[in-house]
Amino acid sequence: MDDQTLFDVKNAVEVMSKALKLFAEKITELMNWYHINQDTINEYLKAFGNLILWRNAVNRLSENQIVFTEQLSGDMIEKVNKSTNVDEFILEYYTENEEKCLRNLVERCGTAERVIAYKKLYPQIVIAAEMGCFQLACLGLFSLEDGILSDIVNQPKNTSFKKRMREIEDKINNKIPPSQTDLKVFAVMISIGAFQETAFGNSDFDKPEPSYLNRHWTLHGRSHRDFTKMDYIKMLLSLDALIFMANLAERIEEKNR
Structure with a gap:
């Protein structure tokens, strides 16, 4: 090995040694930072993990046309995620x-x-359900939601559920910062969005009837x-969500006047 080659090897070793030393220092700094902030990091990771579980539960409910309008507790999230049949x-x-x-x-x-504004319609819906006439109950709830939505946006001629619903969603989205919106609001908005895509979406009569609730086929x-008690509950929850969002939008408008 000539002197030049030996010199090059020596320089390469020195460069590598410095790099390894710098790497070791950075690793030490990182580990020290981790140990100092370990509790905060663990809390963040736990919160992030819980948020993933929450979103998974909301998605599972939404996929089944369920707009769960109560606060999703940790126990409920766990049971929804573990359930083999939501x-x-x-x-x-x-x-x-x-x-x-x-x-x-x-x-x-x-x-x-x-709902009270529609006088006897809702009580008749409830009576029909109590008698096991779930198709009539769902039919009545579809009609009731249509009427209530028209009242909320004050557009009697607009028959598009999605467009009218979007007006309510926009009132909420445009006025409430995400930091002030709790998970219940997010869950309801995610689920009602999924619900309207299936329950109020167009469905051609020359194709097989969908297995899920659909206003077009029902009305x-x-x-x-076969309409079931679960179908009735899904429609009730969608009505409850509509009322919840309308009331929230009204409170926001009053607060910002």
């Missing part, structure tokens, strides 16, 4: 303990001013599906 789990949730949660939902919707008398 519809059955939510049905059990609303019908256990002598249907306590279902009765609360029915009463909450029934005492809303926008035009083309549906041959």
Whole structure:
């Protein structure tokens, strides 16, 4: 090995040694920073992990046309994510303990001013459901939501559910900073968005009837599906969500006047 080669090797080793030393220093700094901020980092990772679980639960509910209008607790999130059949789990949730949660939902919707304005329609819907006539109950709820939505946006001639719903969503999105919006609002908005895509989306009559709730097939008398208690609960939840969002939009407008 000549002197030049030996010199080059020596320089290369020195450069590598300095690089390794600098790398070791940076690793040490990083580890020190981690140990100092370990509790904060763990809290962040836990919160981030919980947010992923929350979003997964909201997605599972939304995929089944369920607009869950109550606050999603950690226990509820875990049960939704672990459930092999989300519809059955939510049905059990609303019908256990002598249907306590279902009765609360029915009463909450029934005492809303926008529902009371339609006088006897809602009580007749509830009676139909109590008699097991779930198709009639769902038919009535589709009509009721259509009317309430027209009242909210004050557009009697507009029959597009999506366009009218978007007006309410825009009032919320444009006025409330994300930092002031709790997860319940996000969950309802995500789920109602998914619900309107299927329940209020167009569906051609020359194609097979969809397995999910669809206003087009129901109101035009083309549906041959079996309507269930779970269908009724889904429609009630969508009504509850509509009322919740309308009230929220009104509060925002009043606050910003």
